[in-house]
Amino acid sequence: MTETVLNELEKRLGGRLYARQRLGIETDHEAQIFGQGLNFFHIENWYSIHSVIRTLLRLTGLYWRGRANAARVQVKHNEVGLDRLPPAFDGFTLLHISDFHADISDGAMEQLEKILPGLSYDLCVLTGDYRGPTFGPFDDALARMRPVLAGIKRPIYGVLGNHDTIRMVPGLEAMGIRMLLNECEAIVRAGASMYLAGIDDAHYFRVDNIEKAASTIPHQAVSILLSHTPEIYRQAAHAGFSLLLSGHTHGGQICLPGSIPITLDSVLPRRFGAGAWTYNDMAGYTSVGVGTSIVPVRINCLPEITLHRLVPPI
Numbered sequence: 001m002t003e004t005v006l007n008e009l010e011k012r013l014g015g016r017l018y019a020r021q022r023l024g025i026e027t028d029h030e031a032q033i034f035g036q037g038l039n040f041f042h043i044e045n046w047y048s049i050h051s052v053i054r055t056l057l058r059l060t061g062l063y064w065r066g067r068a069n070a071a072r073v074q075v076k077h078n079e080v081g082l083d084r085l086p087p088a089f090d091g092f093t094l095l096h097i098s099d100f101h102a103d104i105s106d107g108a109m110e111q112l113e114k115i116l117p118g119l120s121y122d123l124c125v126l127t128g129d130y131r132g133p134t135f136g137p138f139d140d141a142l143a144r145m146r147p148v149l150a151g152i153k154r155p156i157y158g159v160l161g162n163h164d165t166i167r168m169v170p171g172l173e174a175m176g177i178r179m180l181l182n183e184c185e186a187i188v189r190a191g192a193s194m195y196l197a198g199i200d201d202a203h204y205f206r207v208d209n210i211e212k213a214a215s216t217i218p219h220q221a222v223s224i225l226l227s228h229t230p231e232i233y234r235q236a237a238h239a240g241f242s243l244l245l246s247g248h249t250h251g252g253q254i255c256l257p258g259s260i261p262i263t264l265d266s267v268l269p270r271r272f273g274a275g276a277w278t279y280n281d282m283a284g285y286t287s288v289g290v291g292t293s294i295v296p297v298r299i300n301c302l303p304e305i306t307l308h309r310l311v312p313p314i
């Protein structure tokens with residue numbers, strides 16, 4: 001832990017405690033396979049098994065088709081009906097990109113650079129996992145993010161994922177992303193407001209604080225929560241959020257025919273694993289993500305970016 005990073009984060013976060021906690025947990029549990037986080041086993045941290053999976057895919061002849069799939073980025077459209085949506089926000093569109101794993105997903109990043117300039121939206125949200133590995137240097141991930149971000153219109157908001165260190169925050173913010181670290185911002189349009197909050201990683205580092213993120217949101221206001229993992233859907237719904245946008249699951253990334261995931265690496269009912277869903281009064285969406293991790297392959301689960309269009313209740 002360097003004092004320079006800590007001082008920079010302290011200034012950004014308005015105090016030492018949260019930065020110290022996050023960095024301390026990173027140091028204690030970085031790349032731990034068993035025991036840390038919401039689920040017990042973390043395949044993303046078991047690096048020796050990754051080459052075994054790659055070899056198995058090569059032996060079954062699926063590897064090269066899966067690699068080609070990993071660059072076939074789809075633009076998905078999701079209409080979200082929201083109660084109490086101010087008329088000024090009728091048709092407001094959010095571009096949602098998740099799970100870049102930018103330094104190890106070059107094919108998908110190249111496709112993103114081609115697709116992004118042609119899209120029309122009002123605001124962009126990023127739901128974490130900018131880095132490929134779960135530990136070590138992050139300069140390559142930030143460098144690969146830079147040309148992609150150049151094609152995205154501002155404002156851009158983001159949260160950290162379980163592959164990200166909080167030490168990346170100054171670099172991400174220098175590139176124009178307003179990171180929401182258990183924080184919230186009002187989005188104002190024609191005198192009306194809705195609220196966009198974001199929490200830090202709840203899956204592995206468990207440094208999420210929904211109560212703090214939601215503390216300035218007025219009762220009954222339309223509010224959107226960004227969380228890397230959808231595993232906190234109950235807490236988000238009971239906190240009164242209108243919409244939860246998340247990623248993390250990769251939709252399984254390697255799926256059986258019919259997009260049936262082998263694992264979602266989450267404590268989560270299958271119906272929350274990919275695409276649109278609802279829980280109580282809250283709408284939700286789990287992006288299958290744009291990049292890949294563990295192996296650079298997607299099978300029966302193409303990468304996506306998503307345009308969420310807000311409308312009055314459908």
Ligand SMILES: [Fe+2]
Pocket residue numbers: 099101129161163248249250289293
């Ligand atoms: Fe991811």
